[in-house]
Amino acid sequence: DAGVIQSPRHEVTEMGQEVTLRCKPISGHDYLFWYRQTMMRGLELLIYFNNNVPIDDSGMPEDRFSAKMPNASFSTLKIQPSEPRDSAVYFCASSFAGAMNTGELFFGEGSRLTVL
Amino acid sequence: QKEVEQNSGPLSVPEGAIASLNCTYSDRGSQSFFWYRQYSGKSPELIMFIYSNGDKEDGRFTAQLNKASQYVSLLIRDSQPSDSATYLCAVHTGGFKTIFGAGTRLFVKA
Numbered sequence: 001d002a003g004v005i006q007s008p009r010h011e012v013t014e015m016g017q018e019v020t021l022r023c024k025p026i027s028g029h030d031y032l033f034w035y036r037q038t039m040m041r042g043l044e045l046l047i048y049f050n051n052n053v054p055i056d057d058s059g060m061p062e063d064r065f066s067a068k069m070p071n072a073s074f075s076t077l078k079i080q081p082s083e084p085r086d087s088a089v090y091f092c093a094s095s096f097a098g099a100m101n102t103g104e105l106f107f108g109e110g111s112r113l114t115v116l
Numbered sequence: 117q118k119e120v121e122q123n124s125g126p127l128s129v130p131e132g133a134i135a136s137l138n139c140t141y142s143d144r145g146s147q148s149f150f151w152y153r154q155y156s157g158k159s160p161e162l163i164m165f166i167y168s169n170g171d172k173e174d175g176r177f178t179a180q181l182n183k184a185s186q187y188v189s190l191l192i193r194d195s196q197p198s199d200s201a202t203y204l205c206a207v208h209t210g211g212f213k214t215i216f217g218a219g220t221r222l223f224v225k226a
Contacts, residue, residue, distance in 0.1 A: 031212060033214065035216075041218070042204075042216060042217065042218030042219055043160070043204060043216040043218070043219070044216075045213065045214065045215060045216070048212075048213065048214075050212075055211075055213075056210075056213055091159060091160075095212075097212075100212045101148075102162075102165045103148055103149075103150035103162060103165045103206060103208065103214065104162045104165075105160075105162070105214060107159035107160055107161070108159065109158075109159055110159055
């Protein structure tokens with residue numbers, strides 16, 4: 001079975017540009033999480049969905065960030081406009097209720113974003 | 117105060133020694149606690165979970181939980197160079213909201 005698929009794996013863009021990160025969760029998983037990881041701040045939860053509905057977006061830094069999950073097999077995280085401080089590795093992770101009881105999140109390989 | 121705090125390290129131990137990693141959390145209502153391992157350039161992977169006060173052993177790994185002190189630890193016995201990684205403590209706060217600490221880097225010297 002394919003794992004969580006994220007794209008792009010690497011993105012280099014200039015300040016002010018729009019960035020869209022994509023995630024395909026594992027089939028059958030009904031939880032989806034977006035995290036951001038930097039050396040300074042570690043792994044921060046941005047938002048998570050259950051059955052395509054956003055449950056907690058309190059970690060979304062500001063209005064420049066938005067996330068959607070139009071269906072069970074696709075989610076996007078958009079940054080508009082991007083800033084150099086948004087440079088980080090963005091991870092998508094999915095899971096299901098049974099695995100969540102043991103804390104298991106299935107992570108994608110991450111999207112490394114560099115904003116110049 | 118961060119919700120989950122860890123010493124960033126690095127923690128350096130010789131091969132064969134016990135590595136001790138610590139974590140504190142702020143939400144007294146948290147019930148579920150997890151340790152993830154992350155190799156450089158890779159994504160995190162779950163290695164242990166613990167719900168009850170006390171110790172839980174799995175091979176060379178032992179997780180310890182003290183809810184009164186809001187403290188979780190991970191012991192790695194007979195440390196191997198392949199254990200060199202960043203160890204992330206994670207906590208469920210409010211349902212399945214999973215919050216991670218910043219991680220502790222562990223180096224095991226051969």
